[in-house]
Amino acid sequence: MDDKRKLQMFYSNVPQPIRSDGMGATDLGPRDVMRDCENKNMFVPPVTDAGLVPNMRYSFSDTHMQLNHGGWSREITVRELPIATTLAGVNMRLTPGGVRELHWHQQSEWAYMLYGRARITSVDQKGRNYIADVGQGDLWFFPAGLPHSIQGLDEGCEFLLVFDDGNFSDLNTLSITDWFAHTPKDVLSANFGVPEDTFDCIPPDQVYIFQDDVPGSIESQEVESPYGIIPFPFKYELLAQEPLRTPGGSVRIVDSKNFPVSKTIAAALVEVKPGAMRELHWHPNQDEWQYYLAGEGRMTVFAGNGAARTFDFRAGDVGYVPFAFGHYIQNTGTQTLWFLEMFKSDRFEDISLNQWMALTPRDLVRDNLHVGPELLDALRKQKWPVVKYPSSDES
Ligand code: MN
Ligand code: MN
Numbered sequence: 001m002d003d004k005r006k007l008q009m010f011y012s013n014v015p016q017p018i019r020s021d022g023m024g025a026t027d028l029g030p031r032d033v034m035r036d037c038e039n040k041n042m043f044v045p046p047v048t049d050a051g052l053v054p055n056m057r058y059s060f061s062d063t064h065m066q067l068n069h070g071g072w073s074r075e076i077t078v079r080e081l082p083i084a085t086t087l088a089g090v091n092m093r094l095t096p097g098g099v100r101e102l103h104w105h106q107q108s109e110w111a112y113m114l115y116g117r118a119r120i121t122s123v124d125q126k127g128r129n130y131i132a133d134v135g136q137g138d139l140w141f142f143p144a145g146l147p148h149s150i151q152g153l154d155e156g157c158e159f160l161l162v163f164d165d166g167n168f169s170d171l172n173t174l175s176i177t178d179w180f181a182h183t184p185k186d187v188l189s190a191n192f193g194v195p196e197d198t199f200d201c202i203p204p205d206q207v208y209i210f211q212d213d214v215p216g217s218i219e220s221q222e223v224e225s226p227y228g229i230i231p232f233p234f235k236y237e238l239l240a241q242e243p244l245r246t247p248g249g250s251v252r253i254v255d256s257k258n259f260p261v262s263k264t265i266a267a268a269l270v271e272v273k274p275g276a277m278r279e280l281h282w283h284p285n286q287d288e289w290q291y292y293l294a295g296e297g298r299m300t301v302f303a304g305n306g307a308a309r310t311f312d313f314r315a316g317d318v319g320y321v322p323f324a325f326g327h328y329i330q331n332t333g334t335q336t337l338w339f340l341e342m343f344k345s346d347r348f349e350d351i352s353l354n355q356w357m358a359l360t361p362r363d364l365v366r367d368n369l370h371v372g373p374e375l376l377d378a379l380r381k382q383k384w385p386v387v388k389y390p391s392s393d394e395s
Contacts, residue, residue, distance in 0.1 A: 014036070015037060017044055040312055041310040041332075042311060048308055049308055050307060059317045060317070063076060066171060068208060069098075070209045071098040076089050081318065085166040086287045087163065087265070087287075088165060088167070088168040088169070091316075092161060093157070094150065094209070096155060097152060101207050101209065102176040103174060109141065110141050110163075110342070111161045112267075113139075114136070114157075115158045117134065118134050118159070119132070120133075120149070120234065121148060125146070127225055131223065132234065136239070137239030139235060141235075144264075162342050175207070177203040177207040180202045232260050241254070243271070248278075249270065249278070251271070254267050256347060265343070266342070267342045267343070270329075271336060271337070275331065278330075279352060281353060282350065283323070283343065283350050283351070284350075285347070286344050286345045288319075288321040290340065291340045292337075293339055299319060299321075300327065301321055301322075303325050319339075326353070358382065
């Protein structure tokens, strides 16, 4: 093959920043072709993208991995994604028996189990305890300030943690080893009424995650509190919830209405089938933090004043949408797209563009948008916009 032919092959097989309207030119490099292929809509933005819109996507693949015996963690906080001020996320893996040590923090912790099973423990301010096993598709919520732990069971586990503060770091919590290591030994001795040498072997620093044996059954680990168990569950079986099904997918909503302890984080688990999309909408209460579980999609965020920007997403990515900014999420792949949308709120709320228009006088919509009767008729007939959520106030 001659050099000219090789060059032609190269240009025909890699994407180039040239749009169908002829705008753009070839990228001569240096370049990362794999990332360009993953980011089709950022590499060649739709002609409707314009203005200054900050970054609203970050991949867990681009984060620092904290490796320990017993598991690992990585996080996307305001340090990775500066616009994400309301929530921060941690992706964590625990081996069979691996423990996220006894700790607490100033933020509330919401979690979604991605794979496997874990045992969670907590004690509240009234001396009541909570010990439960969680499996795939289950949530848990630890209110701010309450101590807790997580331990992987037989098959280990991986989960997503979401905290109600973008400045959170899971590497900067209050942990039991750290407190012991930084308390004078005579104080520990006086506090527990045991000799100082009891503490000769305590860890010198925060342990964070450690490898332990797989615990026995939950019955074998029962601890009876004289004050009883916490009367409202800290866990919720999200996949057991019957979803709202629409032709384009499904949605499960969980907030303080059906999961009362979750007073500061509301969420929706969304399924969008190939070819479908989560309709044009916005949220009238809070910013949205997204986690992509499977598939591929794109989202355009409309920021007003002529500004809009399109981002591509795939499993392991985090997306963000500021309060009230318009957006949609379209499945751009061949498999089903699954993602979580989360809000620092006690309730899930959204406003559907379709519903708004359908419930506004017809003449006004027509004259405002210069649209014909086809759209107005379609709006009236539309029973289920592609993925429409009911207001959680209706439930
Ligand atoms: Mn925690
Ligand atoms: Mn949304």
